[in-house]
Amino acid sequence: MHLNHKTLETFYTAFAVLDADTMASCYAADARFDDEVFSLRGHQEVAGMWRMLCSVTQAKGRDVWRLTYSGLAADAQRGRAHWEAYYRFSTTGRMVHNSIDGEFEFNAAGQIVVHRDHFNFWRWSRQALGAPGLLLGWTPMLRSKVRAQAQANLQKFLAAR
Template sequence: MTATANAQTIERFYSAFARLDAAAMEACYAPDAVFDDEVFSLRGRREVAGMWRMLATATQAKGADVWRLTWRDVKADEATGSAHWDAHYRFSTTGRIVDNSVDARFTFTPEGLIATHRDSFSFPAWARQALGMPGLLLGWTPMLRNKIRATAGANLDKFLAANQP
């Protein structure tokens, strides 16, 4: 695919994300897509799309009134791409407002689908906002990061089991 087509995939993905349209987000990923961030490490479109469906569902249920996503600096060539995005949302577990600033890196299939997606953000900053005092005190520790990863993974497994596509 061309650089322009891959940039359009990124634009289509974030436009769908802003609308919390998980089905349109899923359509941007290759069947064997890989996603990694500070919380999730997912393999295959089923897991990756399931995470976005779970997050979109939670946001629609408990935070649509504050949800806002913006993105910028979309760049792509024939194989790779990047973007920066900022999300303003209510963390469904605690009800706390989070402003997360994320740098994304992508690779693409020859067909212009996302093959790999890596989001990077400050876990301590996220934890402080999402969890309050426990996040402030422990956000830098591997213990809290591992607990959040385990909880998120278990929540995704439950969501996938209950919501087979």
Template sequence: MHPNAQTLHRFYTAFSQLDHARMAACYAPEATFDDEAFSLQGREQVAGMWRMLCSASQKPGAAQHWKLEFSGIEADASGGRAHWQARYLFSATGRVVHNVVDGVFTFTPDGLIATHRDRFSFWRWARQALGAPGVLLGWSPSLKRKVRSTAAGNLKKFLAQG
């Protein structure tokens, strides 16, 4: 197995165990992360997001819903990919979400994640996470902007708390 594939395996194993510290250790200091909710620069922001999300999934009432499965890990010197599915309780609404995600990565020469881009159906996610508003507006750029803005604000508050 290529060392970069081992990095991805380490990352997703830690994610399945909600071990944000081991997840953060897989990223380079200047790493970037993008998905439908976040656009982050640097390991501090990326690690903070994973810490926030892992912490929410470990809370009483949420932990029973947490499950992550990953597959299709492929990587070489130039990049990598992985498929993962998470089941979790979306804390803002208390609704259970089953998110299906494909991740694409690049790596530093020393095998750390340099760029991480997760892609998933925002409309599918919004229907599950937000209920009726997600069903009606999950396709709209305005709802996506609102979710991104709320996520960024939540992360900023979380990081400020230490």
């Protein structure tokens, strides 16, 4: 098994049990993360996002949290994974099943330098937000609002640490 495959295994095993510190250890100092909600630069922001999300889930949804992953593959430079998250969205209390495909780039030490997650934002917003997500989840306006709120929450979380 390649070192980078082990990194992905470590990351998702830790994620399944909401171990944000172990997840953070998988990232390089200059890591970048992008998905439909976050666009983060540097270890502090990337690790902070996972710490925030794990903390919120432990506080407001540990009873329903479940993560499965499959299709881990990695070579000396790149990797990929598929993961499914089942959780209660803390803002609305609504149940979400999100299906995500991740793409990774690694440094020579086996740390994640680039992490891109892809998921259907409209599908997510319908589950997480209910009627507003159903009606507006496909619009750039709602996506921008969700991104702005998520970034504000992250900055508040990082400032409190």
